[in-house]
Amino acid sequence: MKTTLESEITVRDICEGFVYNELEGKGLFGLSGKLTIQPEYQRNYIYASDGGKKEMAVIESILKGYPIGLIYFNKVDDDNLEVLDGQQRITSLGRFVTDKFAIKDENDMEQYYSGMACDKKNKILGTKLLIYECEGTESEIKEWFKTINIAGVPLNNQELLNAVYSGSFVTLSKEEFSNSQNANIQKWSAYIKGSVNRQEFLGCALKWVSKDNIGDYMSCHRFDRNINELKKYFNSVIDWVSSVFTDVESEMRGIEWGRLYEEYHKKAYNPTKVSAEVQNLYADPYVKNRKGIFEYILGGSVDTKLLQVRVFDEATKKSVYANQTAQAKVKDLSNCPLCSVGENVNKNKIWSFGEMDADHVAAWSKGGATVSKNCQMLCKTHNRAKGNR
Numbered sequence: 001m002k003t004t005l006e007s008e009i010t011v012r013d014i015c016e017g018f019v020y021n022e023l024e025g026k027g028l029f030g031l032s033g034k035l036t037i038q039p040e041y042q043r044n045y046i047y048a049s050d051g052g053k054k055e056m057a058v059i060e061s062i063l064k065g066y067p068i069g070l071i072y073f074n075k076v077d078d079d080n081l082e083v084l085d086g087q088q089r090i091t092s093l094g095r096f097v098t099d100k101f102a103i104k105d106e107n108d109m110e111q112y113y114s115g116m117a118c119d120k121k122n123k124i125l126g127t128k129l130l131i132y133e134c135e136g137t138e139s140e141i142k143e144w145f146k147t148i149n150i151a152g153v154p155l156n157n158q159e160l161l162n163a164v165y166s167g168s169f170v171t172l173s174k175e176e177f178s179n180s181q182n183a184n185i186q187k188w189s190a191y192i193k194g195s196v197n198r199q200e201f202l203g204c205a206l207k208w209v210s211k212d213n214i215g216d217y218m219s220c221h222r223f224d225r226n227i228n229e230l231k232k233y234f235n236s237v238i239d240w241v242s243s244v245f246t247d248v249e250s251e252m253r254g255i256e257w258g259r260l261y262e263e264y265h266k267k268a269y270n271p272t273k274v275s276a277e278v279q280n281l282y283a284d285p286y287v288k289n290r291k292g293i294f295e296y297i298l299g300g301s302v303d304t305k306l307l308q309v310r311v312f313d314e315a316t317k318k319s320v321y322a323n324q325t326a327q328a329k330v331k332d333l334s335n336c337p338l339c340s341v342g343e344n345v346n347k348n349k350i351w352s353f354g355e356m357d358a359d360h361v362a363a364w365s366k367g368g369a370t371v372s373k374n375c376q377m378l379c380k381t382h383n384r385a386k387g388n389r
């Protein structure tokens with residue numbers, strides 16, 4: 001890969017012919033159309049999302065004469081460059097000189113570019129940027145792009161995958177799943193955690209359809225002209241969840257709905273009964289893991305491990321053990337109530353505390369509370385045999 005350092009390109013040059021797409025939230029072109037600011041592998045514009053502090057900081061740095069860091073261009077051919085790194089900074093510059101946002105002046109007043117004094121305007125436009133122009137094969141550039149972390153915010157996994165597998169499939173997928181203007185985002189965000197701009201909705205859709213093999217899937221579909229399969233699968237999962245669980249609870253966000261869909265979507269559920277069960281479990285103080293409620297219900301309400309039902313504490317177990325053992329010794333029977341009945345080799349065995357486990361007399365799932373009245377100690381064998389109720 002060949003790199004050339006350019007130090008004569010000014011903000012004026014860069015912002016010449018700057019186009020900002022409000023709908024997609026990104027800078028498109030600069031350098032009189034020669035520069036593509038946001039190639040397919042770039043992330044969406046996120047400098048404006050923290051209340052604009054970062055984009056204002058870019059302008060303030062320039063006014064104070066501070067460097068804004070190295071910028072990298074990829075030389076596609078003699079007439080075309082694309083931004084490899086620095087897209088956020090360039091978009092901030094372009095947005096500012098086209099009056100898309102204001103900075104605060106020394107009197108804390110909002111100041112737009114068009115209202116600035118000439119000397120300040122010239123200071124901004126005349127600032128020279130430090131730019132590396134790189135020339136190399138597509139794979140060299142991508143490999144290198146994958147390893148640089150000079151951007152203010154490191155790329156996350158899906159952003160890297162978008163860079164590595166850039167092409168028509170990524171472009172179309174981003175229009176659907178990384179577009180904050182998409183009216184479906186609000187509905188989706190009831191089930192999906194993360195940020196649309198940071199490609200986390202796209203990552204989730206891809207994870208579901210690929211059964212967790214996102215890289216392979218993106219590689220196979222890289223030059224596809226449609227994303228029908230991805231959309232169809234994603235919508236099937238969302239439609240399924242929202243028809244089985246009619247209540248929307250905050251714990252639903254970020255659950256592995258794709259895996260649950262694969263496992264359970266062929267089973268029939270009664271949404272009214274499901275809703276009543278969800279509400280019951282939400283009201284149950286012994287359920288520690290509310291996120292597990294949904295899978296628990298889907299699986300037929302048997303696997304209580306998913307709910308992390310509160311267990312008896314040590315003090316309760318020790319006092320129940322002491323009582324049970326004292327009474328058993330008087331009767332010369334085993335201190336495990338199940339060993340003591342019927343004919344078996346352990347009928348008279350006194351187990352040590354460590355050889356026993358606590359059990360709900362009335363099962364938690366049948367309304368039995370986790371209180372000492374409902375606690376009995378069983379030998380480990382009997383406790384296991386009684387199972388996970």
Ligand SMILES: [Zn+2]
Pocket residue numbers: 336337338339340378379380381382
């Ligand atoms: Zn026993």
